[in-house]
Amino acid sequence: MSFTRKLLAWYKRNARVLPWRQTRNPYAILVSEFMLQQTQVSRVLEYFPRFMARFPTIASLAGARPKAVMEQWDGLGYYARARNLHKLAKHVAETGDRIPDDPEDLRTLPGVGRYTAGAVACFAYEKPVPTVDTNVRRVLQRAFGSKDVWELAEQLVPKQGERAWRFNQALMELGALVCTARKPKCPECPVRSDCLAVRKVVRIRSPRSAHPR
Ligand code: SF4
Known part of the structure; x- marks a missing residue:
């Protein structure tokens, strides 16, 4: 499909290097996805490495005191995320299970909604499943x-x-860098020739431009 082909070619050239894109460790992906909910990438880039250094494994997080977890989250906001992440780690540690790879199983865990379930299944386990955040x-x-x-x-x-992994990352990246909420950069967008919004604008504008005042 031309949309996918163009999107992936653009992603290859323009993707930001982000620590959670350099790993398939389900725990690291889970932590990054909890942090990224409602939070800018630049903020998460400050917190993620510190949190991972302090709690490098799900077992270390499960064994931590709530106060220690909150200290690492302090300033990131939406503190229910930290409490849920801690609860999730304890649950996984107690049951001896691994972090699931199926979106439906992931959604049974504390704080994991439809988006996070899809993101963990795809970004950690390369499952060909969709994931829709605000950008997508x-x-x-x-x-x-x-x-x-x-x-x-x-x-x-x-x-x-693996292609699904790149596709989902690329859609998010396009929403973050080009198809932004305010002032999308349509002239430099790789999928502009497939984009309905752009075609509509062109159709609406062309009669006017034919009759300039
Ligand atoms: S609205 Fe603009 S930036 Fe967004 S997908 Fe369409 S052409 Fe690309």
Whole structure:
């Protein structure tokens, strides 16, 4: 599909190097995804390495005192995330299970919603499943005029795991860097020729430009 091909080619050239993109460790991915909920990447870049240095494994987090966990989260906001992450770690440690790779199983864990479940399944285990955060939602709504973005994302996500990983990362990256909430950079967007929002604007504008005042 041309949308996917162009998106992946753009991602290859423009992706930011982020620590959670350099690993497939499910615990590290889980921590990063909890931190990234409602929070800017630049903020998470400050907290993530410190948190991982202090609690390098899920067992170390499970064994930590709540106060120590909150100290590492202090200033990042939305503290329920830290409490849920701690609860999740304890649950995994107590049951002796590993962090699940199936989105439905992931969603049974504390603090894990549909987005985080898809993100962990795809980014840690390279499962070919969709994941829709605010950035992805915006891109898909603009590019395809889609109302049911989850259904569309399900159809679009490549069936091969590693390609699905890159596709989901690329959609998020496009939403973060190009198809931003305010002032999207359409002229430099790799998927502009496939984008419904742009085609509509062109169609609306062309009669006016033909009759300048
Ligand atoms: S062309 Fe513009 S609106 Fe369409 S996906 Fe790209 S940045 Fe977003």
